[in-house]
Amino acid sequence: MGAAVPQGLTTRRSARRTRLRPFLWLLPALVLFGVFRLYPLLFGLFLSLHKWDGMAPMVFIGLANFWEAMVEGPLFWQALAHNAIYAVGTVVGKNVLALALAVVLNAEFRGRAFFRTTLFMPVVMSLVVVGILWSWIYNYQFGLLNNLLQMVGLGAWRGAWLGSTTLSLYALIVVDVWKFFGYHMVIYLAGLQAIPPVLYEAAVIDGATAWRQFRHVTLPMLRAIVVVNVTISLMGAFNVFDLVYVMTRGGPNNATNVVVLEAYQQAFEFYKLGYGAAISVLLMLIVIALSVAQIRLMRGERAEEYN
Amino acid sequence: MRGARFGLRQVVVGTCRYGLLLGCAIIIGYPVLWMVLQSFKSAAEMYANIWGMPQVILLENYARAVEMGMVRYILNSTVVAAGTVLCILVGASLAAYAFSKFAFVGNRALFFMFIFTLVVPMQAMIIPLYAVLVSLRLTNTYLALILPYAAAGLPVSIFLLRTFFDTIPRELEEAARIDGCSDFGAFWRVVLPISGPGLAAVAILQFVNAWNELVLALVAIRNPALRTIPLGLQIFVADQVEWGPVFASLSMATLPVIVVYVLMQRHFIRGLTAGAIKG
Numbered sequence: 001m002g003a004a005v006p007q008g009l010t011t012r013r014s015a016r017r018t019r020l021r022p023f024l025w026l027l028p029a030l031v032l033f034g035v036f037r038l039y040p041l042l043f044g045l046f047l048s049l050h051k052w053d054g055m056a057p058m059v060f061i062g063l064a065n066f067w068e069a070m071v072e073g074p075l076f077w078q079a080l081a082h083n084a085i086y087a088v089g090t091v092v093g094k095n096v097l098a099l100a101l102a103v104v105l106n107a108e109f110r111g112r113a114f115f116r117t118t119l120f121m122p123v124v125m126s127l128v129v130v131g132i133l134w135s136w137i138y139n140y141q142f143g144l145l146n147n148l149l150q151m152v153g154l155g156a157w158r159g160a161w162l163g164s165t166t167l168s169l170y171a172l173i174v175v176d177v178w179k180f181f182g183y184h185m186v187i188y189l190a191g192l193q194a195i196p197p198v199l200y201e202a203a204v205i206d207g208a209t210a211w212r213q214f215r216h217v218t219l220p221m222l223r224a225i226v227v228v229n230v231t232i233s234l235m236g237a238f239n240v241f242d243l244v245y246v247m248t249r250g251g252p253n254n255a256t257n258v259v260v261l262e263a264y265q266q267a268f269e270f271y272k273l274g275y276g277a278a279i280s281v282l283l284m285l286i287v288i289a290l291s292v293a294q295i296r297l298m299r300g301e302r303a304e305e306y307n
Numbered sequence: 308m309r310g311a312r313f314g315l316r317q318v319v320v321g322t323c324r325y326g327l328l329l330g331c332a333i334i335i336g337y338p339v340l341w342m343v344l345q346s347f348k349s350a351a352e353m354y355a356n357i358w359g360m361p362q363v364i365l366l367e368n369y370a371r372a373v374e375m376g377m378v379r380y381i382l383n384s385t386v387v388a389a390g391t392v393l394c395i396l397v398g399a400s401l402a403a404y405a406f407s408k409f410a411f412v413g414n415r416a417l418f419f420m421f422i423f424t425l426v427v428p429m430q431a432m433i434i435p436l437y438a439v440l441v442s443l444r445l446t447n448t449y450l451a452l453i454l455p456y457a458a459a460g461l462p463v464s465i466f467l468l469r470t471f472f473d474t475i476p477r478e479l480e481e482a483a484r485i486d487g488c489s490d491f492g493a494f495w496r497v498v499l500p501i502s503g504p505g506l507a508a509v510a511i512l513q514f515v516n517a518w519n520e521l522v523l524a525l526v527a528i529r530n531p532a533l534r535t536i537p538l539g540l541q542i543f544v545a546d547q548v549e550w551g552p553v554f555a556s557l558s559m560a561t562l563p564v565i566v567v568y569v570l571m572q573r574h575f576i577r578g579l580t581a582g583a584i585k586g
Contacts, residue, residue: 036458
């Protein structure tokens with residue numbers, strides 16, 4: 001964190017002006033943020049305690065929406081379980097691939113810039129574009145994947161990837177990893193470049209092999225970066241929507257239904273906005289708990305490093 | 308060490324490195340290239356010649372994509388993304404400057420309030436946000452997208468710019484003030500002109516985010532004339548239209564972003580990763 005210590009510019013001015021002036025500078029940001037970010041956040045909590053179809057007046061129903069989500073119907077828990085599987089798959093997939101490629105790219109060789117540029121490219125593409133593109137890659141008859149399998153003699157493995165209740169969630173995980181691992185790779189790369197070369201020189205003198213250097217120098221030095229990357233990918237997995245919406249709409253037979261999609265459909269397809277808001281609040285609490293746990297972890301480890 | 312000895316080890320390491328990277332580059336790059344190749348093929352060829360180059364470069368698919376409204380969607384997305392960037396540059400640079408340079412009660416608290424909401428993405432508050440837009444009578448306007456996108460992009464932009472302003476030496480502004488500039492004058496005439504890289508990183512990142520956003524557009528825009536690119540594309544596919552024009556549309560939606568990315572990679576990556584690394 002950069003130092004938040006305010007600079008001494010203020011010493012020459014009268015204290016009163018100094019107290020009020022900064023808020024004038026903050027005004028545009030505060031208004032925008034207050035109306036379109038903070039207020040909806042609080043209004044969501046309010047809405048979650050009401051029954052509302054978007055038209056008729058809201059009716060206060062206490063915690064009934066939460067009861068419905070957590071006790072009555074299985075859909076919320078089912079969706080959350082899908083998010084959990086999605087989280088394991090994407091967090092592991094993205095971070096392992098990203099770290100491996102960052103280590104490979106963290107050297108000087110011809111073509112390095114080209115590879116970095118290419119691997120990062122899907123990050124800038126729209127999830128809708130990526131989703132439509134991969135729907136086609138997964139197409140049973142004309143898709144690249146099945147045709148590739150056929151070509152290499154694995155025709156028996158061809159599958160209706162998105163049409164299968166067992167495979168579709170994993171098919172989505174692959175696309176998510178494909179799109180985003182380059183983002184994490186670039187963060188790891190920045191982390192690797194911040195490791196003082198002296199440490200490796202010392203390790204070489206001590207006779208450490210490449211693997212031991214990675215295990216005992218690289219990984220410990222990257223610990224904070226790993227936590228950041230895991231946190232970001234974890235939050236992404238629990239808030240996933242676009243890919244699922246575009247590729248499967250939660251199907252087949254709810255096999256890829258996730259929490260944000262469930263909230264969206266309840267609110268905008270079944271006009272249960274209060275219920276949808278309650279699901280969103282539950283998800284928000286889960287995500288906040290997960291991020292706080294991660295940040296705790298990072299803080300603790302940083303403190304250890306300094307000791 | 309380099310070039311000193313070319314043992315077997317170096318050859319093996321080099322081969323493995325290029326093998327791995329080339330494999331990954333193909334898995335990433337080929338589908339994107341394929342998307343563009345498919346967009347030039349006739350309907351029949353798309354199914355018959357899946358892998359190869361198009362036999363003739365057909366522009367029909369692009370003509371159909373234009374007919375289906377792609378130009379309109381691109382225009383809408385451009386207006387929305389440009390409006391978002393403008394709001395963010397104004398709001399975030401003023402706020403970041405205040406956070407960076409002024410001592411005031413609540414500096415840290417307000418700053419952390421902005422940062423904290425980064426854990427709650429747009430998807431998680433789409434329902435109350437929709438209710439707010441309805442009560443402000445903003446649905447089916449550009450502002451229904453611009454203002455929430457700007458609000459969502461503010462925290463990370465403020466964070467990035469504050470870090471940037473922190474590195475500007477105080478003496479520069481002192482000098483400006485001795486020359487008779489006000490606080491704002493110093494900010495406007497001295498600080499902003501040397502903040503190009505920071506502002507560019509913010510602008511590019513937020514432009515692309517707005518260009519690609521789907522969830523809010525789904526609920527806030529019902530008027531077909533105001534559809535953004537992701538909304539329009541998603542409707543093409545839901546309507547099960549011909550696929551040639553869909554590939555053409557995907558290419559039209561993606562090409563501008565990739566060109567901007569390749570040309571301004573440095574700013575782009577800085578914008579996308581600075582928050583993560585410094586945070």
